[in-house]
Amino acid sequence: MTNSLKTVSPIDGSVYVERPYANTAEIDAALAAAKQVQATWRTTSVAERARLCLAAVDAFIARKDEIAKEITWQMGRPIRYAAGEVAGFEERARYMISAAEKALAPVQLPEKTGFTRYIKREPLGVVLIIAPWNFPYLTAVNAIIPALMAGNTVVLKHSAQTPLCAERLMEAFSAAGLPTGVFQYLHLSHDSTEKVIQSPVINYVAFTGSVPGGAMVERTAAGRFIGVGLELGGKDPAYVRADADLDHAVETAIDGAFFNSGQSCCGIERIYVHESLYDQFVEKAVALVKSYRLGRSDDPETTLGPVVKASAADFVRDQINEAVALGAMAHIDPSSFELDKAGTPYLAPQVLTNVTHQMRVMTEESFGPVVGIQKVSSDDEAIALMNDSDLGLTAAVFTRDIEAGVAVGEQLECGTFFINRCDYLDPALAWTGVKNSGRGCTLSTLGYESLTRPKSFHLKKPD
Structure with a gap:
């Protein structure tokens, strides 16, 4: 040793x-x-x-x-x-x-x-x-x-x-x-x-x-x-209801997913979007992620740095490749991010759709720059999917109807519940988790x- x-x-x-x-x-x-x-x-x-x-x-x-x-x-x-x-x-x-x-x-x-x-x-x-x-x-x-x-x-x-x-x-x-x-x-x-x-x-x-x-x-x-x-750990979900402010939901949830290259225990790792907003949300989310600049962390122009080590990048790549093999759609071409290269910590961000809970990327903590986006038709469907995890740190709902959002939050298995924000610790609030x-x-x-x-x-x- x-x-x-x-x-x-x-x-x-x-x-x-x-x-x-x-x-x-x-x-x-x-x-x-x-x-x-x-x-x-x-x-x-x-x-x-x-x-x-x-x-x-x-x-x-x-x-x-x-x-x-x-x-x-x-x-x-x-x-x-x-x-x-x-x-x-x-x-x-x-x-x-x-x-x-x-x-x-x-x-x-x-x-x-x-x-x-x-x-x-x-x-x-x-x-x-x-x-x-x-x-x-x-x-x-x-x-x-x-x-x-x-x-x-x-x-x-x-x-x-x-x-x-x-x-x-x-x-x-x-x-x-x-x-x-x-x-x-x-x-x-x-x-x-x-x-x-x-x-x-x-x-x-x-x-x-x-x-x-x-x-x-x-x-x-x-x-x-x-x-x-x-x-x-966390596999924290976000739910975008039909009445959400779409632009705010995209900007906030995607930042919550990719800040710190996704290496946050309370980062957003899966997003459920109501079918009425789904196509628009995906389009705007992909455009935002494509605007990121993957680069050396000491470069002031860099907005997405490397993950902590090459093995962590390879772990996320394996999740992505498995999901695509099972039918997921990858919206980001890694070659458009010049530094992305296997065997290094530099990893292009990825947005996946056509995802299901039969894919590890939707159930296993990724701790990297990838997020899956899944279409839902109701609050009940979103709640069931959000709770379908052995982890429960935070959960977020985007909605203009605070009362309806709280009603969703009351049914979620998590330590902290957010409305119209995510990936943040308020020191005045208890920080805790449930399940694993x-x-x-x-x-x-x-x-x-x-x-x-x-x-x-x-x-x-x-x-």
Whole structure:
């Protein structure tokens, strides 16, 4: 087994970052430090925690241009969009900091003669956060800030594709004056990650990644009686009703499908369109996708960058080829995108019609620049197809009739329901999934519940 990680940039195949994996002594030292300092950190006031976390946010965004460039080179997002992740990080961090005082306040109970009763929310201890590469800061911040604000200490294990993200966060917290050991990162191999999960020092694991990865976390933590938060895959649907604003639906749903080259757990991967709008929707969607510019991520003119690695591109190509073999129609000629080439991360976007749920492209997470569009004749048909998945992260409906849209949303099996928008996390709303999209909750005041434990106080007053 190699003793170091190598981040190969999808832009040009070069090794952009190389770091040694943490050894046993370094891991043990980090866990010991996290456990020791947590005893002090948990007694720090919420106001002081907020001051330090806000200072870290300020230090982080002060380097936004540098950080955006690193995102581009590590995972391939076009440079014209990369700074948006820094802005999103700031929005979520500041919101969760502002929500902490209310979320962590003791639960006051009705007066009972002769007794004082209340419930406090206490930190769990040491939280291990395992973050992915596709939105490396936006996913990590969902757990890091509330974990720290709740009085936990944090050990971050970031993806080997985006190791600099862990280092930049460490630098921001250090610049803010966060006490040593409260926030740390470790570059870990898969084997070492499992050993850390099994460590008695770890009191909670927050994981964002694939369904198989989530299963690994659950298996590894089994028997330890600790909480596990899992934000896993998506095969998120959109439904365009007959009364939808067609141009808005096309622009929004297609952007939701192809932004970040489709590498978003809550991206739109399948679209159902009412038969009265279907032909127009497809025509406009194809024209929009054809206008994308596939290119190097460091080129400001690029609107569609490479996927993260060649194997990911080949996976999507296999889905597309299988669908076409089963009767789907591909509307985009890959040769019209000059950089598209098998064996590379550069993959032309694709729009498929004549699709069915017998095709993997409509049932298996693609995580790439492809979307299938299927014709439906009613709300009931759309609902049945949207729910025909073992994943349930988000779902979107495009309609001018909000009441009718909500009626559809009430029947959909998902964690977040949108009307006339998609592929967005509002930090004031709970972020959660159903079925194989995971369990647990981040963001909103509810996001603090899994990072704390209730402790009841039942006090009898002297006679």
